[in-house]
Amino acid sequence: MQLSASPYEERLTAPRSWWLMCLLIGCSMALILVPFGTLPLLGGLVGGTAVSAVVASSYGSVRIRVVGDSLIAGEAKIPLSALGDTEILDQEEARAWRTYKANPHAFMLLRAYIPTAVRIEVTDPADPTPYLYLSTREPQRLAAALEAAAAKG
Numbered sequence: 001m002q003l004s005a006s007p008y009e010e011r012l013t014a015p016r017s018w019w020l021m022c023l024l025i026g027c028s029m030a031l032i033l034v035p036f037g038t039l040p041l042l043g044g045l046v047g048g049t050a051v052s053a054v055v056a057s058s059y060g061s062v063r064i065r066v067v068g069d070s071l072i073a074g075e076a077k078i079p080l081s082a083l084g085d086t087e088i089l090d091q092e093e094a095r096a097w098r099t100y101k102a103n104p105h106a107f108m109l110l111r112a113y114i115p116t117a118v119r120i121e122v123t124d125p126a127d128p129t130p131y132l133y134l135s136t137r138e139p140q141r142l143a144a145a146l147e148a149a150a151a152k153g
Contacts, residue, residue: 010138026046030042080146106129106131107122114137
């Protein structure tokens with residue numbers, strides 16, 4: 001028996017520059033601990049790098065998936081039947097929707113280091129959320145997967 005693959009899955013990983021910053025944080029911790037000797041210096045280097053890498057990794061571990069009849073964005077699981085039109089947002093439009101056009105009641109899975117996004121209307125009258133804003137590196141592919149999954153169900 002073979003499990004069906006998800007039509008869309010994306011992990012919003014942190015950019016490469018963040019990993020360099022993790023190393024620089026470790027070096028900063030090592031420099032702070034220089035007066036205490038070699039062992040604390042090495043501990044600061046390893047500990048500072050490790051802690052900052054864990055933080056960067058956890059922030060970049062969020063996923064967006066279309067599975068069966070649901071959209072899973074981070075910890076939110078939304079049935080496709082509750083979703084309406086999908087709007088693909090280019091860099092300028094995405095910036096506008098996460099700043100002055102933003103609705104405080106919207107669900108926003110926002111990663112500032114990802115310039116493009118999709119905006120999906122919520123059509124469920126019982127849900128006070130007007131739309132979902134999802135940062136994504138592949139907005140066309142996500143919109144196509146949502147459309148295909150909605151057509152199946």
